[in-house]
Amino acid sequence: MDRTNETYFADVVSNELLTPHMRRIVFAVDGWTSSGIADEWVRLFFPSPGGEDAALPVSQGKGWSFPDGVPREGRWYSVRAIDGARLTIDIVVHESGVAAAWAATAEPGSRIAITGPDGRYGADVAVDWELIAADMTGLPAALRILAELPAGRRAIAVLEVQDAADEQPVNSAADVEVRWLHNPQHGHAPSLLPAAIRDLRWLDGSPYVWMSAEAAATRDIRSFARRDKKVPNGCAHVVGYWSMRRNTAR
Structure with a gap:
């Protein structure tokens, strides 16, 4: 059930640079509950x-x-x-954008608003294996999906990041074959994912098939x-999280 019309205050607990191009922020959010869907977003x-x-x-x-009549810009992010009561959200580091600018300086105690969750991950019928693909924007959801796969499940993960320093550990009880793609022009040039998946x-x-990317x-x-x-x-949830043509995030 879509609960993205619910709203909560979210207070920053910690903010750290996870990799050169990914920042991790932990929020305390009273009353917020998960949808249980592995790719849920807020x-x-x-x-x-x-x-x-x-x-x-x-x-x-x-x-x-907004009750004070002052609009705030909103952006969608995976949990x-x-x-x-603590939510971890990873935000891509880049040179522009309201989210990246805020994340660069947000300190513990900083407060924003957050919605309830929604998500799509999950096949309608039984399947034999999974293909999980993502660029930097979809990486947090992809890694959570892989972490929640059960033992005995087979999966292939194709993950695109800017360079090797942006790779993260893939923790999963499943049998996962991981392929990292390095795109130094990530966000400024076409994705490497389509060619890699077609050649797979x-x-x-x-x-x-689950994919989130440009x-x-x-x-x-x-x-x-x-x-x-x-x-x-x-059995295919393939979602565009942002557009290079419009340079907008999901």
């Missing part, structure tokens, strides 16, 4: 340029209103991990999975 509402205090927005269909030797049996890359693989590999709609 919307974060960042401070306005005027520096007003955080305020809980009210959903207005596709938009949001990397949950520990009681797919395992036998029925697959489940919009053009996901369109390519969505078409490839459904037309070339005949993956049913209910």
